[in-house]
Amino acid sequence: MNILIVGGGGREHAVVKALKQNKKVEKIYALPGNGGIAREEGAECFPVKATDLDGIEAFAKSHKIDFAAITQDDPLVMGCVDRLEALGIPCFGPRADAAIIEGSKVYSKNLMKKYGIPTADSETFTDAEAAIAYLKTCAYPTVIKADGLAAGKGAVIVGSFDEAKATIDDVMVKKVFGASGDKVLVEEFLTGPEVSVLSFTDGNVIVPMVSSMDHKRAKDHDEGLNTGGMGTVAPNPYYTEEIAKECMEKIYLPTVAALNAEGRTFKGCIFFGLMLTAKGPKVIEYNCRFGDPETQVVLPLLESDLLEIMLAVREGRLNSDMVRFKEGAACCVIVASEGYPSHYETGYEISLPETKEGEYLYIAGAKAQEEKLLTSGGRVLGASAFGNTLQEAIGGAYALAEKVKFQNAYMRKDIGQKALQVQKQA
Ligand code: AMP
Ligand code: GLY
Numbered sequence: 001m002n003i004l005i006v007g008g009g010g011r012e013h014a015v016v017k018a019l020k021q022n023k024k025v026e027k028i029y030a031l032p033g034n035g036g037i038a039r040e041e042g043a044e045c046f047p048v049k050a051t052d053l054d055g056i057e058a059f060a061k062s063h064k065i066d067f068a069a070i071t072q073d074d075p076l077v078m079g080c081v082d083r084l085e086a087l088g089i090p091c092f093g094p095r096a097d098a099a100i101i102e103g104s105k106v107y108s109k110n111l112m113k114k115y116g117i118p119t120a121d122s123e124t125f126t127d128a129e130a131a132i133a134y135l136k137t138c139a140y141p142t143v144i145k146a147d148g149l150a151a152g153k154g155a156v157i158v159g160s161f162d163e164a165k166a167t168i169d170d171v172m173v174k175k176v177f178g179a180s181g182d183k184v185l186v187e188e189f190l191t192g193p194e195v196s197v198l199s200f201t202d203g204n205v206i207v208p209m210v211s212s213m214d215h216k217r218a219k220d221h222d223e224g225l226n227t228g229g230m231g232t233v234a235p236n237p238y239y240t241e242e243i244a245k246e247c248m249e250k251i252y253l254p255t256v257a258a259l260n261a262e263g264r265t266f267k268g269c270i271f272f273g274l275m276l277t278a279k280g281p282k283v284i285e286y287n288c289r290f291g292d293p294e295t296q297v298v299l300p301l302l303e304s305d306l307l308e309i310m311l312a313v314r315e316g317r318l319n320s321d322m323v324r325f326k327e328g329a330a331c332c333v334i335v336a337s338e339g340y341p342s343h344y345e346t347g348y349e350i351s352l353p354e355t356k357e358g359e360y361l362y363i364a365g366a367k368a369q370e371e372k373l374l375t376s377g378g379r380v381l382g383a384s385a386f387g388n389t390l391q392e393a394i395g396g397a398y399a400l401a402e403k404v405k406f407q408n409a410y411m412r413k414d415i416g417q418k419a420l421q422v423q424k425q426a
Contacts (some may be wrong), residue, residue, distance in 0.1 A: 003307075004029045004065045004089070006050050006080060007072035008034045010334075010364035010382045011292035015071055016043055017360065018299045026308060028369040029063060029347070035373045036363020036381065050075045057083050065089050069310060073149060076268075076288050077103035092310040094288050098259055098266040104290040105154070106147045106183050112283060115258035117251055117285045122187040128172040131184060135164040143187040146171050148180030152228050155285075157189065191240040192277040193422075194284065196294045199252060199272065200309055202318040203265035206252050210301050210325045211239035212294045213243040213419055218341060220414045228343045228379055231397075231415030232329070233333045233390060234297040237422040238276055245273065249279050267313055296362045297330040320366055331397035331416050332384040337365070338408040340378030345408055348375045353403035358386035359396060375406055392422055 001024045003058060005012055013036045019025055020042060030037045033045030039267040050072045060068070070093035072078045079096035093099075098108050112119040120143070125131035133144070144167045146154035154177055158164040164186075171181035199208040212234035218224035251272060259266045271287035271294070290298075299306065303324040312318045337344035350373045352361055362384060365377020385396025394416040401411055 001025055001307075002029070002064050003064040004028075004060060004063075004068040004084075005030045005033070005372070006056060006068065006070045006075050008032045008037075008050060009072070009292050010362040010379065011290050011295040012071055013037050013040075013362040013364070014295045014299045014384075015069060015290070015306070016040055017362070018302065019069070021142070022305050022307040029059070029065070030296060031059060034363055035366040035368035036181070038368045039363075039373075051078065053078055053080055053083055056080060057087065060084055060087055060089055067092070067311070067314075069093065073099075073102055073287065073289055073291055083359045090311075090314050092314055093268040094266045097264045098268075099260070099288040100264070101266070101270070101286040103149060104147050105145050105185055105285070108286050109185055109418070111258055112260065115254055115261075117254050117258065117283060118280060120188040120190050124183060124185055125172075126183050128168050131168050131172065131186060132165055133245075134186060135161055135168070138164070138186065140164075141189045143185075143189050144168065144171065145185040145187060146177045146181045147183035147185070149179070150177040150180045151227065153177070154180060184195070187246070190275050190277050190282060190284070192275045195236045195239045195274045195276060195281075196232075196291050197247065197272045197274060198237070198290055198294060198298055199255055199267055199270050200313055200315045200318055200323060201268070201270055202316045203256065203260065203267050204316060205318045206251060206256050206270070207318060207320045207323045208244070208248070209298050209323065210234050211236040211244070211289070212297050213238075214291070214294060215412060215415055218412075220412050225341050227336075229291075229293045230334045230336065230412045231382075232293045232297045233393065233416040233419045234294070234301060234330050237390070237419050237426060241279060243276060243316060247272070251281065251283060267316075292364075293332050293334060293362075293379075293382050296332040300323045300330045300358075300360055300384055300386050301328065326386070328388050329390040329393040330384060330386050331390070331393040332362070333383040333397045333401040333411050333415050334379050334382050335401050335404050336379050336410050337375055337377070338410040340410070344378055346370045346375045346377065348407040349373070350375060350380065351405040353400065359400050360384040361400070375408075380406065380409070390416060390423060394420070398420075
């Protein structure tokens with residue numbers, strides 16, 4: 001089979017490595033892919049942007065593609081699956097009408113309210129003055145969210161009215177996130193541990209994957225700016241079997257049913273960003289795709305064949321027996337360019353160590369130049385390791401990450417430490 005993948009991050013490299021395990025896969029084309037995917041035997045990258053739907057369609061027409069996996073948010077929200085399916089190419093990923101659960105936070109919030117799915121209380125505004133008038137009456141901290149995609153930066157926690165006013169000015173007046181700020185949500189500030197749960201659904205059956213924990217801030221002890229994610233561990237020790245059961249009943253099944261009732265059947269991966277509050281688990285956000293860097297710890301634990309699951313999702317024949325995970329744990333440490341997510345330099349040559357079984361180097365912001373691999377982004381790569389225990393996985397990921405060399409390499413030193421403490425207390 002010839003597979004097309006649309007996206008170019010560490011997540012896509014992890015998906016490519018997992019798909020390659022299937023003997024039926026002959027060729028993988030990645031648009032645009034990255035320097036790590038380009039080095040995979042049987043994989044080839046082409047410089048077509050993930051948001052260039054015309055370019056993707058033209059590529060698909062001129063190559064024999066048997067199946068496509070669309071794993072990045074913006075092409076999904078823009079309707080990449082609709083376009084490829086119209087060409088007769090079966091896809092893994094939701095159509096635009098279902099990808100809206102990530103594309104519009106206002107849509108998702110209304111859906112959750114309508115179907116009684118637990119989430120933070122909120123108000124929606126399309127007008128800056130009305131938002132400001134409401135914010136005068138709020139308790140602080142509170143949360144302001146731009147409606148549309150904002151590269152993961154659309155949620156701002158504000159500690160005072162002055163901060164809130166400045167945020168509304170940025171988002172709704174200055175439009176720092178463009179049209180994504182035409183509408184905003186002002187949301188109740190919740191507290192509690194966060195859990196990421198990726199799940200496969202064929203629109204009928206939903207099968208959650210192993211839970212994970214992201215580390216979003218740039219610096220140790222959750223300090224510094226918000227990033228796309230500086231590391232992950234799986235499973236997440238806060239996510240007990242009892243909580244998983246509650247989430248299935250109150251969140252996962254109702255979400256699939258709600259989307260069906262709205263005529264927006266979702267096929268692909270729904271990512272539930274959850275907060276475990278004193279009043280039970282609540283949805284902080286939905287994403288319409290695998291998480292990054294959650295995928296870099298979830299797929300190393302997947303025992304089943306990813307392509308077979310993706311085909312079953314597309315064909316509406318998913319069942320929970322198809323999705324098995326190994327016992328044990330995984331940790332991913334992101335090695336970034338110093339300064340990320342603000343200013344950083346790129347273009348440095350990367351030296352990579354050999355990997356042993358249970359170790360994975362997932363390349364994100366790096367490009368291939370002849371035989372060399374050069375840094376080209378903020379998050380350069382993820383060093384992931386499997387371990388029989390969480391402690392072993394963390395040790396393995398750090399041992400691997402420390403062998404990666406480039407001039408301005410930076411990593412957090414405490415990925416997984418909170419999870420270890422929780423595990424010890426349990
Ligand atoms: P989002 O873009 O919706 O995923 O939000 C990004 C991050 O902001 C989340 O991972 C949380 O840490 C935080 N956050 C979002 N919504 C809330 C909320 N209602 N209360 C507290 N923190 C929140
Ligand atoms: N790690 C969070 C995300 O993929 O959105």
